[in-house]
Amino acid sequence: MKNKTIASFLQxxxxxxxxxxxxxxxxxxxxxxxxxxxxxxxxxxxxxxEGNYDMVGNNTPVFFLRDGINFPDFIHSQKKNPKTNLPDPAAMFEFWANHPQSLHQVTILMSDRGIPASYRYMHGFSSHTFSFWNDQGKRTWFKWHFKTNQGIKNLTNKQAATTCPFGAQEDLVNAIERGDFPSWTTKVQMMSEEEAKDYKINPFDLTKVWPHSNFPLIEVGQLELNRNVDNYFSETEQACFSPSNLVPGIGTSPDKMLQARLMAYPDAHRYRVGANANQLPVNAAKYPVNHYQRDGKMAGMCPEGGENVQTSKVNFYPNDQINEGAPAPLPTIAEPPMPVEQDAWINRFDTVNTQDYYQQTGDLFRLMNESQKSQLTTTIAEGLIQAKSEVQKAMLEQFSNADIDYAQRIKVIMKNL
Ligand code: HEM
Structure with missing residues (x-):
């Protein structure tokens, strides 16, 4: 990867x-x-x-939205009903009916892949577009793909209802304990800045995939999980991941959802774990890094060889103490300028080119075999039947825009429920 990125761990x-x-x-x-x-x-x-790099992704290559401004509304609609404290499919579908951009992810969620048999049997994706830059200051857009080496395995609704609710955790811990280490082949898709300018799909639209036929997967390594934690709370619960934890050679992109995430995570960490969350062993860099954080509760828990904390050195920049060893940005690792505004060309409530919401969804539906289509449409029908009639109508129109057969199957199942 040397020619694409200066990231030290990818050389x-x-x-x-x-x-x-x-x-x-x-x-x-x-x-x-x-x-x-x-x-x-x-x-x-x-x-x-060179410090910690976080990849905070999902098991799906796309997401429900392409603008972070909609995220709070989305999350509210997916939570339990405030009166009954029960899951609320009617609210979920009401949100989706008003956001056709969600249809692609809804189709993945309701498909046979919606319930992985365990964490070992699913892929991982950055979903977002990120950027590499090399020692010439040249940027390449890219997406992460982690392909499970265990193969994909899923549960049906019926199997899920009768399986121990901690089953996925148990499966993962036990596999690692017996030395059957789960692994993923790590790949990237890459797109040059020039290609991005004319590509038919906005490369920063999180509701779309980059077709593999145009941007093939390139293998870059293996991810293996070969050790369980010693204490779940101190390590796993207190782990703080953030898409803004980056290292030289890896940057973000104009993807509006990603831009919204960059500050949301450290905010959550300060509230959930504390101002010095990065001093906990699970979060601390294993190699000395510079930062300007000082004071706050629980300051001073620096693990050996880890973060360079609690110093009395200057903690602002620019300063006049560079010659005395104060940290300063290194021009050799500077990120090339990113045209965030020019390139993030999806408007907040963009309803232009609505056909675009449906093309990739329809393609995915048409790729499915008979059993997959039947699982997908049954699961949707069982949820949608609980929504208001105008929501049902709007959703059926969306399914029909993706593929008439998709909508037709759901209609028939709903009639018989
Ligand atoms: C604008 C959209 C989003 C916002 C504002 C947002 C915000 C958050 C926040 C505040 C947390 C809790 C962090 C913590 O307490 O440590 C979280 C967790 C998480 N989010 Fe997001 N999120 C967004 C979209 C996404 C997307 C698109 C993905 C995947 C591609 C994603 C993946 C995750 C994961 C994996 C976690 C759990 C991390 C862990 O294991 O600790 N989020 N998100």
């Missing part, structure tokens, strides 16, 4: 980097079953020689 074949991983369900709280029909979080922390 030579055979190089190894320690990683911490956390998998999760998304919508539910701690009471969520491991087998909820829900995306799965796929979060990785790479302890690289």
């Amino acid at each position: 030579t074949v055979g190089q190894q980097t320690e990683v911490f991983a956390r998998f999760s369900t998304v919508g539910g709280g701690q009471d969520s079953s491991d087998y909820a029909r829900d995306p799965r979080g796929f979060a990785l922390k790479f302890y690289t020689g």
